[in-house]
Amino acid sequence: MEKVEGAFLTISELASELALPQHILRYWETRFTQLRPLQRSGNRRYYRPADVELVRRINHLLNVEGFTVKGAQKALADGFGEPLSAALPEKNGEPTASADLLPRLEAIRATLARAIGE
Incomplete structure (x- = not known):
């Protein structure tokens, strides 16, 4: 069953959508200070629509445009990551x-x- 647009996504749902392992998303949380999904009991992550858009942008910078993590951090900080x-x-x-x-x-x-x- 597909979620409605704007619904929070779990880490497994987002990882599946982007065809990435979950540990990559957790790693990005340590490297991109803007990325702070909600964490509920048991540290279960819930990605809000803004978090999902940010993860998609980070993924695009790193895996499509070929930025390094440091370059992607700078692009986001400079506003060019929008x-x-x-x-x-x-x-x-x-x-x-x-x-x-x-x-x-x-x-x-x-x-x-x-x-x-x-």
Whole structure:
């Protein structure tokens, strides 16, 4: 049975969704201070929707974009770890382009250029 959107997820549900072992999620909790799921009796973890989004972003940074843990920590701390959809205003539930997006993308480009020595 699938949970409704916004429901808390257990560590096993989230790990299964991302095809990751549970110990990886527990490790990320030690490395990413922003990640603090609720812990109930017996230290059972419950990931709130914001926690789930953060874990998905961490997973994307590490396993898709190829960041190191330290690089992903910096990206999140600098605000570049936010999903791009968070920067886009919505119209009828769909992301739309915005004039505010261009300066953010230019800042990201400048940061990347400095990182590779251009």
